[in-house]
């Protein structure tokens with residue numbers, strides 16, 4: 255069966271003592287983040303992966319083997335991977351999310367309104383029919399509609415592991431006020447859905463499979 259667990263943690267759940275379970279590469283990345291919020295989101299994402307996989311594998315979190323190698327350059331900033339499961343991590347604003355699947359998964363959460371130039375970014379990331387649709391919106395509603403597009407598209411590109419370097423405008427998704435669906439994409443079968451978080455954040459989940467997944471959403475507890 256095609257199953258996905260989605261776990262959410264609030265940024266306030268991060269604790270300095272979690273750093274002890276990070277490997278050397280993760281500790282170095284943690285140390286390099288300048289802003290406390292970026293540190294907390296990264297630390298929580300790593301902690302969620304290590305603790306949840308550790309529980310599944312009956313291993314201490316620090317002993318879970320993770321591969322973070324970037325497909326393009328080999329540096330440890332790529333999609334986090336572990337043997338036997340499919341993973342996707344996302345963080346934005348107040349939230350950190352982790353999807354654990356049996357088929358390749360892509361999770362994306364974005365805080366609404368953090369973008370100053372919606373039209374500029376939309377011009378570079380939306381397909382012509384999506385841009386046309388976006389014209390129906392103004393102000394914060396426009397930011398919200400654009401963020402809906404962005405999360406749906408980025409979730410798909412995170413599922414393949416290509417990331418947004420593959421070009422967000424190569425993926426066409428359904429209009430923001432309609433249920434999430436892939437309209438046009440030069441890739442295999444994919445299942446797309448929106449996930450509810452709170453009024454300031456939007457999120458989407460993509461699963462590369464022909465069958466709709468069974469999705470379970472839960473709050474991560476430390």
Ligand SMILES: CC(C)(COP(=O)(O)OP(=O)(O)OC[C@H]1O[C@@H](n2cnc3c(N)ncnc32)[C@H](O)[C@@H]1OP(=O)(O)O)[C@@H](O)C(=O)NCCC(=O)NCCS
Nearest residue numbers: 299326327331332333334343344345412415416417418419
């Ligand atoms: C990587 C990328 C998807 C992250 O997007 P974002 O909105 O900034 O961040 P998110 O919080 O949603 O996702 C972060 C997570 O994505 C994962 N990730 C990294 N590269 C990824 C990829 N190619 N595909 C899927 N997931 C990826 C990581 O696990 C990361 O979590 P981490 O902080 O624990 O390392 C996006 O920045 C991107 O596609 N960048 C272009 C890729 C690129 O330039 N690669 C070449 C670098 S040499």
Ligand SMILES: [Zn+2]
Nearest residue numbers: 324326327328
């Ligand atoms: Zn790289």
